[in-house]
Amino acid sequence: MGKMIVKSDITYFDATKLASLIRNRELSSVEVVKAHLDRIEAVNPKINAIVTLNAEGALAAADQADKAIARGDKTGPLHGVPFTVKDALDTAGILTQRGSRFFAGNVPTQDASTVARLKSAGGIILAKTNLPEFSTWTESDNLLTGRTNNPWNLDRTPGGSSGGESAAIAAGMSPLGIGSDVAISVRGPAAFTGIAALKATHGRIPYSGHFPTVTSQWWHVGPMARTVRDVALAYSLLKGPDGADGYAVHAKTAIADTARISGQTIRVGWVSDAAFGPVDPEITAAVKAAATQLAALGCDVEEVTLPFVGDPLSPLMMMVYAELGPEIRKLAKGREHDLHAVGQGIYDSQDPSFTDFNAALRKAEALRSAFSAWFDQYDVLLCPVTPMTATPHGAQELVVNGQTVSWLHVMSATSAFNLTGLPALSVPFALSSERLPISVQLVSRWLNEDVILQLGALLERRGGLGDTWPSL
Template sequence: MVARNLTDADATELAALIRAKEVSPVEVVQAHLDRIATVNPRINAVVTLTAERALAAAEEAEAAVIAGAELGPLHGVPFTVKDSLDTADVPTQRGSPVFAGRTPRADATAVARFKLAGAILLAKTNLPEFGYWTETDNLLTGRTNNPWDLARTPGGSSGGESAAIAAGMSPIGIGSDVGISVRGPSAHTGIAALKPTHGRIPLTGHWPQVPRRFWHVGPMARSVRDVALGYHVMAGPDGIDGYAAYTRELDMGIAASPGRPIRVGWLTEPGFGPIASEVAATVEAAAHALRDLDCAVERVHIPVLEESDGVGLSGVLFGAEVKPEFQRVMAGRSEPLFRTGEAVLRGADIASDAYVRAHQAVERLKDAFTAYFEKYDALLCPVTPIPAPPHGLAEFVIAGKTVSARHMLSATVPFNLTGLPAMTLRFGTSGEGLPIGVQLVTRPFAESTILTIAVRLEAASGVRHARPSI
């Protein structure tokens, strides 16, 4: 297998080839280093490269294969990590001059578990400053471009990770999500990602942790099977993160009760509107595909989504904690902040009554979804209202309506507020040749449900493993 093909393979295939001694970990790592050298100058997804360490680790991994040692499920496979997760002795700079040169001593739990599974850290990837925006740009490491169209954003906040994986610089990686941040970037770049149930994967070693009850760590990859593998590697309590208090064996999904059709409701507007017509059409096409795959599928109406402004609620709930955290970080410092950080600091303080009302609205969302999942196994809906937009737009026009750029969060942030597991995968292509994703959501601790559905959708999509021509 030539180096070009090695960067086309997913992590599961690479692990199998390494285990079978058909390719060496050194070859795999070098192929991805070569790919980074070729395409990263135009994309700027990788911000810290660990080439020497990665090659040394690959040589150790090769020796273990030759010696017949017990191998982990990701043995010898390179991976990348969003630069908000700590990596031992490798800079973790969080997209800001405030943390320039910061080098932690220990790995985040998620990173440590990838390494324990045999994976080899290849690089850190770009993000918006502090991880708080839907585009990936900052004053320290600059702007990341979408490999499908360099004039467009790969999204945020895990935009560097999504761009690196989509462009073949990495087969699998770790991102994080507070409102859209693994799912939106994955939809914009045509890959897959999972935001598990809140607490499934410990947040230990991630920054910021404010507000921690809405942040999630999740796997990102070019195939659903890789996302499932990454999820199983990272899931489970670590004895540190108090939210990660459930065992990885707990499964409330259909894998625990097979033998009946999977029940799927699908929704675009008005619950998540306005939605571009080609995005809505892609969701409907996915619904038809699931019906053809013997799922019980019907269009649904969830009134609470129309009654609740998830984006507005997140602004209140996040703002009440994020602004004080930013003020704490900047106390006594003179480094400049990017425009999003400045906007947070200039924003008005959140009144206590508004904060309480927002929490109560989230409780109503949780109640409504609890009732919904009594009848259905999953919800199929959009990820983003439009495909990847050009860089730096403050507003969009969708179906004749002008909306704020924050509308990009409308179909994703409700599932951070409620902590529900949600997955993104590509199912279509826009008229401009851009990926269009769909989102699957299910009840808490039922990741097996959306992974099962996602495998079926991936096979039916016709765009499996598609990669930009950059």
């Protein structure tokens, strides 16, 4: 007889293992969903990551999943496994309020493409997760569903904009989720909470069914999970054209023309302060330790500087705000009092001149060209995800490695890859002296997600993080 599975194990098994246990009838889908519902009831009041619960629908779907197994039906790779969804993505028949009073009570009639794909693979929507208003801040807080706390330390933020998703997964309330990223928003929250997240090549995963729609040139939808193998599984299900998103044009099987041949030595360049400083010394040490581990695994590893990176956040923010500002002003006209401070900041923003907007576009193109040349010499960039560990709620200034910086500095090591559309993976790796997780970021050339997923699986949690999870 096999080892008895206890409820606390269920909520920290990853989605891949849960799918196997359900498929082999070692666990029922109903047991798995009930365990997660119980976990949500126990810890969500402290964290406020889950904002809409689909308990009845999830249990009904789980019952049907178990009946399908009993009949011997063909099943998908996520058959009977619950998952959560950032509340910026549409879910048919389930509240999608987008962190804003302007969408209170909104119930879509159609699933976002990514939600539909996980459901088609057998996944079951368990809940929707918290976010900042319109998904446009690095803290997951809004006037409708409140603030999300970091399960590692409730006085810290889990980040944004997919902070509710990352906190739910880290706290064992969900094994797998869908988030989105315009400058940091799946990778930063993943780093702050010790999980994995992928921002794939822009257009690799359809954006259809996500709000805001007007900034789709910069937004990426991506998978979030406790393990890299779950992120890889979800990515394999989410990628490919959907016939709706004009940027989602890459074939599901597409790889870069310059993709490395299997068996060749992977060339890795690593950098921390030299490109994204100031960076907390413990994070730089983690990046260096990851570089050492990759070298030991047979990669050709070299420290680099990336002098061409500059300040990618400024042109990115200018263009995102220029596209989003008119939309928010139209939406909120006459109801400005219902805006959160984040939304109000967008509402009050000044549209840039054509000259300034064009200059920002030219900076983006120059950065793409520079990275294109760089990736002719290297296969992977290894760097920090965030320059610091999870920050206190509402912090406007931070001291990092002895220097005082704006809260915007949190995006200094991630925004370049939204501006260029390069794929980037957040990998949980180490534990800080404050017992907060530290992650490293792996970046590859466009369409080469497989190589960073491969390396991420070799590095995850092996820099001292181990099996440590938040104690709640």
